[in-house]
Amino acid sequence: MKRNAQAQWQGDLKQGKGSISTDSGVLDSTQYSFGTRFESGKGTNPEELIGAAHAGCFSMALSMMLGEEGLTPDSVDTQASVSLDQVEGGFAITAIHLDVAARVPGADQATFDRAADNAKQGCPVSKVFNADITMDATLES
DSSP states (O other): OOOOEEEEEESOTTTOEEEEEETTSSSSSEEEEHHHHHSOOSSBOHHHHHHHHHHHHHHHHHHHHHHHTTOOOSEEEEEEEEEEEEETTEEEEEEEEEEEEEEOTTOOHHHHHHHHHHHHHHOTTGGGOOSEEEEEEEEEO
């Protein structure tokens, strides 16, 4: 299975601008620029998109891991915070923190914690990064 996205850029780094599109059409010439990446400009940026991908992948993985325990979540809410830092040789995504809150009828804390940890390690998007991935997972009642 392959999924496709395209990016187009015009101009220099600081004054230029670009657009990102996906074959699904969910992103259709969505604007990005230096301002949306390093300041608070309107539009998106690669790190925000990586965070969305990671949050979505993790939420699905946690649902799967809970299913393997015979549990079905009512909800899984995940926020991913992606850290882009200057390192030797340029910039790198150094860390991603997942904040997870889930409602899972019948789950005990140990089962939930095990499923969340397995989801964090097993999520295909987690496996892409050479970054420190941390997580706070809360089982809500």
